[in-house]
Structure formats: C-alpha cells, structure tokens
Amino acid sequence: MAPLTTLLTLFPALIAAHGHVSGIVADGKWYTGWNAAMRYQNPVPVTAAWQVDNLDNGFVTPSGFQGADIVCHKSSKNGGAYVPVKAGSKVTFQWDAWPVSHKGPIIDYIAPCPGNDCTTASATSLLFTKFAEGAWKSGSDPGNWVTDDFVKNNISWTTTIPSDLAPGNYVVRHEIIALHAAGQTNGAQSYPQCINFKVEGEGKTVLSGGVKATAFYKAADPGILFNLYSKFSGYTIPGPALVKLARREERGHARQWAE
Numbered sequence: 001m002a003p004l005t006t007l008l009t010l011f012p013a014l015i016a017a018h019g020h021v022s023g024i025v026a027d028g029k030w031y032t033g034w035n036a037a038m039r040y041q042n043p044v045p046v047t048a049a050w051q052v053d054n055l056d057n058g059f060v061t062p063s064g065f066q067g068a069d070i071v072c073h074k075s076s077k078n079g080g081a082y083v084p085v086k087a088g089s090k091v092t093f094q095w096d097a098w099p100v101s102h103k104g105p106i107i108d109y110i111a112p113c114p115g116n117d118c119t120t121a122s123a124t125s126l127l128f129t130k131f132a133e134g135a136w137k138s139g140s141d142p143g144n145w146v147t148d149d150f151v152k153n154n155i156s157w158t159t160t161i162p163s164d165l166a167p168g169n170y171v172v173r174h175e176i177i178a179l180h181a182a183g184q185t186n187g188a189q190s191y192p193q194c195i196n197f198k199v200e201g202e203g204k205t206v207l208s209g210g211v212k213a214t215a216f217y218k219a220a221d222p223g224i225l226f227n228l229y230s231k232f233s234g235y236t237i238p239g240p241a242l243v244k245l246a247r248r249e250e251r252g253h254a255r256q257w258a259e
C-alpha cells in the first residue's frame with residue numbers, strides 16, 4: 001500500500017499518535033505549549049512549556065526513570081517564558097491527542113526554581129512536591145480511569161495551583177503514565193511535560209521536602225509494573241506521597257485539599 005507508507009513516512013506522528021500538551025489555560029488565558037516542530041522555526045518560539053525532543057509524541061520507559069529524561073521528557077530544554085497565575089487559580093493542560101486505550105494515572109508536581117529562575121534551572125536538581133493526582137476509579141480489566149474522563153473532557157486536565165503557595169517562579173511537572181503495556185517489565189509509558197509558572201498572591205507556604213524526579217519511580221513499583229488486563233480491586237499511584245496543600249481560603253481559614 002504505497003500511499004499509506006508515504007503518509008507514514010511524511011507524518012511519523014501518525015504511527016504513534018500518543019499526544020503532548022498543546023497549550024495551557026490559566027486565569028482564562030491561553031498559552032501555547034511546546035510542539036517539537038517549533039525547533040525548525042526561526043526564531044524558535046519562546047514558551048513557558050519546556051522544549052522537548054519528541055517529534056513522535058513519544059514517552060519515557062521505566063529503563064529511563066532514573067535518568068534526566070524522566071524529569072521534563074526527552075532531551076528537554078528550559079522554557080524561556082512563564083505562565084502568570086494567581087495562587088488558588090485553576091489551570092488547564094490541553095493535550096492534542098490521547099488514545100483511550102492509554103489508561104493510567106495523571107499526576108501534577110511543583111518545584112520552586114533555585115534563584116527564582118526557571119529559565120536556567122537544572123531539571124535534575126529540581127525538588128518536586130506532588131500536589132494533585134488521579135488514577136483508577138472503578139472496575140478492572142481494564143476498568144475506569146481518570147484518563148477516560150480526561151479524554152471525554154476534550155483531552156484536558158484541570159488542576160488548582162495551591163491557594164497558599166508563596167509567590168515566586170515554579171516548574172509544574174504534569175504527567176500521564178499509560179499502563180496499557182505495563183504488565184511487562186519496562187512497558188509503562190511516562191509522558192511528562194514541564195511548564196514554568198509565575199505564581200502571584202500573598203501565599204505563605206514555602207515548599208520543602210521535595211523529591212528529584214529521577215527518584216520518583218522504580219521499574220518494579222506496583223503502580224509501574226501493573227497488569228491492566230487482569231482482575232484487580234485497587235491501584236497504587238506511583239511516586240512520592242501526595243502533599244495536601246491548601247486549595248482555597250474560606251472564612252479566613254485555609255481549607256485542606258480533600259476530594
């Protein structure tokens with residue numbers, strides 16, 4: 001079938017149409033994400049999203065979970081801009097595509113930038129706090145997952161920037177881990193994307209105790225080596241524990257993250 005072969009040669013993304021973050025909505029404004037084809041523009045666009053070498057919309061496998069690529073995806077380079085956002089605001093990560101077969105957890109981490117500069121920060125030294133997560137909902141083989149809601153919701157995921165977070169510059173690491181092949185060693189697929197945020201407000205919470213992304217996951221973690229196509233009654237979200245940072249102020253008291 002020559003025409004199909006030609007098409008696949010011209011558009012390698014069609015072979016492995018997984019997806020990437022095409023944009024970010026914060027306080028009602030749209031910010032363009034990173035698209036690997038932007039590397040070929042002159043000048044290369046400056047985005048808050050970190051630049052990634054993934055023309056194929058690819059992923060990082062467990063064999064790479066202790067290496068630099070797990071932090072902000074393959075051969076990442078710092079984003080040169082920031083998305084301004086108020087502490088406590090909702091932020092939406094818009095993806096361009098996602099196969100519904102790619103079920104698994106969706107996780108958000110945040111790290112303060114050394115010297116308050118995310119445009120030069122070293123990815124492997126960022127100390128991340130997990131502040132939002134979702135995964136298995138019900139059923140098994142394969143069951144219902146937050147990725148199903150994400151696909152139904154126009155392939156977008158909305159999270160809240162913690163309401164008491166101290167103002168400053170942060171890297172948010174938004175990630176989906178696809179489990180459709182995770183029943184075999186090295187079969188899980190991590191799709192991380194880092195985005196620089198300039199958080200505004202009068203928050204007081206200074207993050208501490210963060211973890212380097214290279215220490216998040218091990219290949220044999222129960223949430224990484226996991227057979228989606230079996231009978232199961234639970235799922236352990238991989239990585240460091242969720243930190244329940246205050247999400248909104250009510251009657252002068254910080255209300256805790258609880259959903």
Ligand SMILES: *[C@@H]1O[C@H](CO)[C@@H](O)[C@H](O)[C@H]1NC(C)=O
Binds near residue numbers: 022094096
């Ligand atoms: C769905 O996402 C696309 C961007 O991928 C956007 O242009 C469109 O407005 C969104 N639709 C809705 C209903 O939000």
Ligand SMILES: [Cu+2]
Binds near residue numbers: 016017018099102
């Ligand atoms: Cu895929």
